[in-house]
Amino acid sequence: MSAALLLLALMSNAAASCDLVVRGVVVDGDSGAPVAGATVVVGPPGRLISVVSDNEGHFEAPGQCSGFVRVAVSHPSFHAGATAVDAAEDAVVQLFTHEDHEIVVTEEMPLGLQDTRASVTLTEQELDDKRGSDLAGTIEDIPGVTVIGGASSTSKPVIRGQFGRRLLVLVDRVRHEGQKWGIDHAPEVDAFGADEITVIRGAAGVRYGADAVGGVILADPLPMRETPGVDASVHTVAAANGLRGSLAGRVDAMSAKVPGLAVRLSANATSAGDQSSPDRVLGNTAARELNLGAAIGYMSDTVHARLSWDRFTAENGVFYGVRAENPADFRDQLTAEPTVVYTAGRDIDRPRQSVTHDRIIGRVGVDVAQLGHFDVTASYQHNHRTEEDITRQAASGPQYDFTLRTTAVDASLHHSPMAVGLDATLEGAVGVTGQLQENLYRGVPLVPNYRSLNGGVYAWERLWRRRAAVELGARLDRTSRTAFLTESAIDGLDRRDATSTCERGDSGARCAGDWTAGVVTLGGLWGTEDDVVGVKVDLSSGARVPSIDEQFLGGTAPTFPAFALGDPSLGVETTYTAGGVVHLHTADLHGEIAPFASYVNDYIQFAPAVGANGQPQFDVLSTGTFPRFTFGAVNAVWYGVDGHVTIAPDRLVSLDLRGSMVRGQDTAGQPLAFVPPDRAGASLTAQGPDRGAVESPYVAFDVDAVREQNRVPLGDFSPAPDGYVLLGLRAGTQLRLGTHIARVSAEIQNLGNVKYRNYTSLLRYYADEPGRDALVRASLHMHF
Amino acid sequence: MRFVPLALLLAVSACDNVEDTDGDENIEEVITTIVLTFDGPEGLVEGSWADPENDGSPVIVSPELTANTEYQVSVEFLNELEDPAEDITEEIEDEADEHQVFFATDATVTYNDQDDGGLPIGLDVTLTTGDAGTEDLTVILRHLPELDGAAQKVAGLAEQAEADGISSLPGDSDAMVTIPLTVQ
Numbered sequence: 001m002s003a004a005l006l007l008l009a010l011m012s013n014a015a016a017s018c019d020l021v022v023r024g025v026v027v028d029g030d031s032g033a034p035v036a037g038a039t040v041v042v043g044p045p046g047r048l049i050s051v052v053s054d055n056e057g058h059f060e061a062p063g064q065c066s067g068f069v070r071v072a073v074s075h076p077s078f079h080a081g082a083t084a085v086d087a088a089e090d091a092v093v094q095l096f097t098h099e100d101h102e103i104v105v106t107e108e109m110p111l112g113l114q115d116t117r118a119s120v121t122l123t124e125q126e127l128d129d130k131r132g133s134d135l136a137g138t139i140e141d142i143p144g145v146t147v148i149g150g151a152s153s154t155s156k157p158v159i160r161g162q163f164g165r166r167l168l169v170l171v172d173r174v175r176h177e178g179q180k181w182g183i184d185h186a187p188e189v190d191a192f193g194a195d196e197i198t199v200i201r202g203a204a205g206v207r208y209g210a211d212a213v214g215g216v217i218l219a220d221p222l223p224m225r226e227t228p229g230v231d232a233s234v235h236t237v238a239a240a241n242g243l244r245g246s247l248a249g250r251v252d253a254m255s256a257k258v259p260g261l262a263v264r265l266s267a268n269a270t271s272a273g274d275q276s277s278p279d280r281v282l283g284n285t286a287a288r289e290l291n292l293g294a295a296i297g298y299m300s301d302t303v304h305a306r307l308s309w310d311r312f313t314a315e316n317g318v319f320y321g322v323r324a325e326n327p328a329d330f331r332d333q334l335t336a337e338p339t340v341v342y343t344a345g346r347d348i349d350r351p352r353q354s355v356t357h358d359r360i361i362g363r364v365g366v367d368v369a370q371l372g373h374f375d376v377t378a379s380y381q382h383n384h385r386t387e388e389d390i391t392r393q394a395a396s397g398p399q400y401d402f403t404l405r406t407t408a409v410d411a412s413l414h415h416s417p418m419a420v421g422l423d424a425t426l427e428g429a430v431g432v433t434g435q436l437q438e439n440l441y442r443g444v445p446l447v448p449n450y451r452s453l454n455g456g457v458y459a460w461e462r463l464w465r466r467r468a469a470v471e472l473g474a475r476l477d478r479t480s481r482t483a484f485l486t487e488s489a490i491d492g493l494d495r496r497d498a499t500s501t502c503e504r505g506d507s508g509a510r511c512a513g514d515w516t517a518g519v520v521t522l523g524g525l526w527g528t529e530d531d532v533v534g535v536k537v538d539l540s541s542g543a544r545v546p547s548i549d550e551q552f553l554g555g556t557a558p559t560f561p562a563f564a565l566g567d568p569s570l571g572v573e574t575t576y577t578a579g580g581v582v583h584l585h586t587a588d589l590h591g592e593i594a595p596f597a598s599y600v601n602d603y604i605q606f607a608p609a610v611g612a613n614g615q616p617q618f619d620v621l622s623t624g625t626f627p628r629f630t631f632g633a634v635n636a637v638w639y640g641v642d643g644h645v646t647i648a649p650d651r652l653v654s655l656d657l658r659g660s661m662v663r664g665q666d667t668a669g670q671p672l673a674f675v676p677p678d679r680a681g682a683s684l685t686a687q688g689p690d691r692g693a694v695e696s697p698y699v700a701f702d703v704d705a706v707r708e709q710n711r712v713p714l715g716d717f718s719p720a721p722d723g724y725v726l727l728g729l730r731a732g733t734q735l736r737l738g739t740h741i742a743r744v745s746a747e748i749q750n751l752g753n754v755k756y757r758n759y760t761s762l763l764r765y766y767a768d769e770p771g772r773d774a775l776v777r778a779s780l781h782m783h784f
Numbered sequence: 785m786r787f788v789p790l791a792l793l794l795a796v797s798a799c800d801n802v803e804d805t806d807g808d809e810n811i812e813e814v815i816t817t818i819v820l821t822f823d824g825p826e827g828l829v830e831g832s833w834a835d836p837e838n839d840g841s842p843v844i845v846s847p848e849l850t851a852n853t854e855y856q857v858s859v860e861f862l863n864e865l866e867d868p869a870e871d872i873t874e875e876i877e878d879e880a881d882e883h884q885v886f887f888a889t890d891a892t893v894t895y896n897d898q899d900d901g902g903l904p905i906g907l908d909v910t911l912t913t914g915d916a917g918t919e920d921l922t923v924i925l926r927h928l929p930e931l932d933g934a935a936q937k938v939a940g941l942a943e944q945a946e947a948d949g950i951s952s953l954p955g956d957s958d959a960m961v962t963i964p965l966t967v968q
Contacts, residue, residue, distance in 0.1 A: 390927065403800065489839075621840055622961055
């Protein structure tokens with residue numbers, strides 16, 4: 001039986017307030033057949049009208065007021081579903097079931113037009129086929145997304161060439177705050193904790209923060225139970241390369257004695273040994289991860305409240321071959337054949353990094369009659385990262401010790417849709433945000449301590465009329481940050497005549513800065529009546545405040561053989577972006593293509609320093625002579641296109657083609673660093689019919705090709721690696737066991753055990769990427 | 785992976801003041817300063833390389849030596865980021881079985897000290913100058929920890945470095961500085 005129920009609700013256009021008729025049809029989401037005898041409950045709380053669909057699946061619920069009305073559907077043979085639809089607007093609402101008979105409702109305009117930017121959502125089923133990957137690895141098949149690898153088994157997501165400071169990760173709708181400036185600092189996010197991941201490509205600064213220049217990744221947990229009962233899920237993953245294993249479990253419960261009160265407990269652990277490239281063990285790339293979570297929630301008809309805590313802990317070995325502390329050693333190993341043969345093991349020795357990230361979120365949401373939905377979220381994050389180099393035995397502690405504490409409050413009001421004229425609706429929200437962040441650093445000179453205060457206000461409104469909408473949004477942020485520099489750091493700044501507004505004290509100095517930054521967006525959506533074509537356009541301008549490292553970094557990092565220097569005088573970076581998406585959705589073809597272009601005024605880039613004589617500059621430390629890399633502002637241009645097309649999506653055999661291209665250069669035509677090379681991929685999938693408990697079995701063959709990056713900036717330590725082609729094979733199925741669902745899948749990555757290096761990976765300076773890997777996954781979702 | 789109870793975590797966080805920039809930074813492992821003391825006919829002569837802020841702006845003191853003369857040279861490594869400065873030479877002596885100092889120079893250098901295994905350390909050497917002029921002395925402290933259970937510090941490394949260069953050696957360079965010698 002179908003897993004998704006499609007509810008087509010056709011609304012009356014009558015303008016009077018409470019004499020609207022909500023009409024619709026209930027259809028089987030898979031077969032398209034009408035569903036008779038479904039109970040449909042329509043209306044606001046307290047004024048619910050219950051009707052039953054007829055033989056053609058039609059229903060009619062009179063007496064509705066204009067604005068959002070709740071439509072809930074249930075049927076003995078289908079999973080129940082509910083959503084809110086706008087009674088002033090024709091709408092198509094798709095309901096995705098969860099196995100627990102609860103519904104995650106995605107309220108959608110035709111063709112996924114709910115966001116004016118390109119966006120992709122990975123559902124639980126898709127995530128189950130990627131379990132065991134980190135956050136970046138989970139989303140890297142989405143066109144426009146790539147990863148930046150470190151010198152360990154960690155990676156950072158990249159969207160359209162933007163990462164770290166210009167990319168936002170929101171966990172449970174709270175901005176994730178870690179030491180995200182470091183190339184080998186992966187986001188400290190538990191990938192098992194996400195039941196839905198949405199990737200928005202393109203600037204999304206109004207709703208999420210001015211630094212969402214490249215895009216946003218929303219990692220959302222499953223909503224808490226709304227009805228009494230118990231859900232439990234278990235995931236296991238085993239992988240051959242590095243003999244990795246993961247075990248994850250979660251329990252959700254609501255007692256019938258205390259309806260409305262739900263609890264959740266979760267835990268997962270991953271252990272990985274040293275990985276291997278096709279011809280070599282990558283010594284000391286073992287890793288361990290342990291994540292815990294707990295949440296308690298209360299919900300009534302009008303109030304949702306939740307308190308949650310989660311902890312991410314990871315320990316990652318850094319490849320022994322990384323010898324970046326001394327530039328001479330580094331240069332020697334770039335060309336030399338590796339002589340040291342490592343044996344595979346599970347120990348994590350120095351050099352290594354350890355991270356603990358705690359996140360506490362409290363949220364209260366209230367539906368206020370006539371007004372809308374009011375939501376307040378308070379959060380605290382504690383990020384502790386230590387990095388340990390190979391040292392003399394006498395040095396027992398870490399050389400780099402970072403603590404980042406972030407307290408944030410976000411209040412928003414999503415107002416009820418308002419009728420505008422006869423057939424248009426205005427929907428929108430206003431919000432305020434506040435954040436206090438403190439960074440505490442101890443160790444080899446690198447970044448200063450700081451305290452930063454940020455306040456923001458934002459508003460967006462969207463005017464809908466039939467299949468078209470216009471959205472206007474604005475945001476204003478004020479950031480005030482004081483860096484606390486050590487004596488030696490301020491002495492160093494003085495020696496370099498770095499312009500700064502620092503006040504010297506008894507020991508060290510305070511360097512304060514204030515910035516005001518605004519974001520404005522104008523977007524539009526349009527879809528044809530038959531849902532075949534949809535178009536989105538988004539124009540935005542956003543200003544990003546320089547981050548602490550861009551201003552004050554001073555020192556060498558353990559994995560990159562450069563002496564890095566910030567510039568305290570850097571100002572706000574302003575980006576003007578235009579993006580578009582064209583969707584095509586027919587029975588034989590699903591696809592979208594998304595071009596984008598942006599001009600960045602005072603783009604802050606990290607590049608080799610060139611002196612007045614045109615020659616590269618160097619700094620001499622006791623460990624050797626390092627090329628100097630500085631942060632500086634240039635005017636830059638980014639543009640590109642990404643997209644995918646699926647041919648014969650619902651047939652026995654379907655073909656998916658995807659690709660992405662991004663260019664980044666300054667206005668003098670000099671390429672920017674770390675711009676991902678062009679890539680294209682194809683997947684040929686054969687889908688079998690459902691048979692008994694076996695549902696949606698598939699086998700798929702993947703080809704992914706990456707071009708050599710031939711647009712590289714001057715001063716790179718080694719040439720960009722060659723292009724490569726990787727093959728993969730996947731198979732899986734879903735098993736329905738009563739009310740429980742199991743998913744099993746197996747996968748071989750890099751089938752040909754191809755030796756390759758990734759341009760956007762630090763490992764490329766030291767070794768080939770890991771070779772062939774075989775994975776087996778099993779997930780079980782139980783409902784009691 | 786420690787498990788700190790939540791309340792404790794919050795309490796601990798509140799104690800660390802970000803405004804404190806002269807606290808116990810415990811910056812281990814950094815070598816900021818290398819001091820060479822030459823004992824010869826003119827008494828004690830010092831040569832040094834010092835970057836006390838570790839920010840890439842070293843002050844180098846070139847020793848004035850006499851041509852074709854033998855000097856007893858002691859080598860010291862310091863971390864001046866710590867206050868008072870930490871003497872790292874002692875640690876190197878303690879872990880002599882995985883450290884060796886190498887010298888790249890036209891002058892002749894012979895080792896006077898040995899670790900427990902009878903291999904040279906290089907904190908105490910004899911340097912014989914050549915003819916008058918200026919020549920560079922590059923001092924390299926090489927860290928040679930055991931790898932996969934096998935010692936990397938073995939006999940003949942100094943000869944290997946002279947023949948094939950420092951990059952041919954196993955291990956990593958903890959320090960590599962060049963001090964010009966003024967030979968009169």
